[in-house]
Amino acid sequence: MIQIIDLCKSFNGQLVLDHVNLVLPKGKITVVIGKSGVGKSVLLKHIAGLLKPDAGRVLVEGRDINHLRGRELYDYKLRLAVLFQGGALFDSLTVFENIAFPLREKTRLPESEIAHRVRQRLEEMNLPPEVEYKFPDELSGGMKKRVAFARAMVQEPEIILFDEPVTGLDPPMASSVFHLIIKTHQDHGYTALVVSHDIPEVFQVADFVAMMHRGRIIAYGTPPEIQAHPDPLVQAFLHGEPDFLEA
Amino acid sequence: MVALLRRLGCWALGLVREAGGMMLFLLEGLALAFVPPFRFRRLLQEMYLIGVRSVLIILLTAAFTGMILALQGFYTLKQYGSEGALGSAVALSLIREMGPVLTALMVSARAGSAVTAEIGIMRITEQLDALDTMAVSPMQYVVMPKLLAGLITVPLLTAIFDVMGIIGGYIVGVILLGLSSGIYFSEMVRSVVPLDINGGIVKSLVFGLTIILVACYKGYYTEHGAEGVSRATNQTVVLSAVLILAWDYLLTSFFM
Secondary structure, three states, X not given: OEEEEEEEEEEOOEEEEEEEEEEEOOOOEEXXXXXXXXXXXXXXXXXXXXXXXXXXXXXXXXXXXXXXXXXXXXXXXXXXXXXXXXXXXXXXXXXXXXXXXXXXXXXXXXXXXXXXXXXXXXXXXXXXXXXXXXXXXXXXXXXXXXXXXXXXXXXXXXXXXXXOOOOOOOHHHHHHXXXXXXXXXXXXXXXXXXXXXXXXXXXHOOOEEEEEEOOEEEEEEOHHHHHOOOOHHHHHHHOOOHHHHHO | OHHHHHHHHHHHHHHHHHHXXXXXXXXXXXXXXXXXXXXXXXXXHHHHXXXXXXXXXXXXXXXXXXXXXXXHHHHHHHHOOOHHHHHHHHHHHHHHHHHHHHHHHHHHHHHHHHHHHHHHHHHHOOHHHHHHHOOOOHHHHHHHHHHHHHHHXXXXXXXXXXXHHHHHHHHHHHHHXXXXXXXXXXXXXXXXXXXXXXXHHHHHHHHHHHHHXXXXXXXXXXOOHHHHHHHHHHHHHHHHHHHHHHHHHHHHHHHO
8 A cells, every 4th residue: 555645845946746645555546637737747756756755755555665775665666667658668779678678677587588578568568569679769659658558567566657648649549558557457456546637538447536736635536436526626627627727 | 236246156056066966976877887787788888889989080080180280280390490300299299188188079079969868868758767667777777887988988089099190190291291201200209208198098088087977967967858958968068178178277287
């Protein structure tokens, strides 16, 4: 279980996270929704250990990740994978090398086993075998996301953080990525945080939904609870009302 | 007046902060060379990109520099009837000053800017963050091999520059202007002492580290998308050139 307690973060005097409290239950998918710029990705980067909070704590199974050092921090990162918004594929490496990268760096598996696992992930992501020889700039947006997803999955992580996994994709491709999240979650049972503003598609993957507004969590619950939430801000966001953008 | 002083103070503080940040960055980068995994393969890749791929431009620059030195030197020395000292003048100019400085400027323009752009793009496309989340230190995987490659290849490129410059001087001085080949080389051997060569090597080591440090640092802390990468690349070339010349003055005064 991941607990975020009173997390605060400012950039150049501007408060981005304002006492955020959130729980990500073990083995469940928690989706954080909210309009652009409310601090969703900043929250994700705190859980990934990429940003240090000004105040507050991120507890993973009771241990504050900001106090982890050396081997403990290394072990935490081995349990974690992040699917970045743009994929963050290494552009000097082929698709095969990108997916094999975490295994080559962090394990002593023989090349034959690495190749087997890479091809297994490619197949799981419905990617054709010939794609393994391509470089990231030769791939479409949807393919990049799926390769990045394959790279995240090849580490067999316990926690996966998805930063806007379908932004920039056409609706069928977005649906395909959400379907892959559901399928892999069923197969592997990881704990996930999905940051997205794709309503209502994200509800199909969510066990729990939290809504952020101006650096705070203003609503939390199961998808039906959020859809029936009494807060007018939540309803305005869910229905895409333009007034919400000014609120 | 107060506003001007305040702005000056802010600028000076920013400069000190940046210098301090760069020094810590360098120490961290070099310290990681002694922490496993040692990444020899990455080091070889960077030596190829920074060193081997700079060889052609170094050869061209060196040949023309040697030829110009010989041409200018020959007619100047001829006025005093000392054209026999041409070999010595060309070699000393190249080994002490022109070789290290021009090699560094060329490497900075070719490889320094490329290093900044590469790391800057990795920063803005979150590739450095991706490394971090995979428990791979971006400093060790990306920066450290480049720093070591700069430290190793720039002195070697300087040596190539010196030799090629001397050959360029030979072509103009001996083949085109008719100076005796024996005099060209014997004067060179007589006048160049180990201190000149050592000084050139020390300079090239310092320049190599400076160029790649500036390039990595500017790339690593790139912000604001493609425009940020462009600005960082520009700053790398300008700052490297200024630092090379400033270091050159300091080191020359030390060796003189």
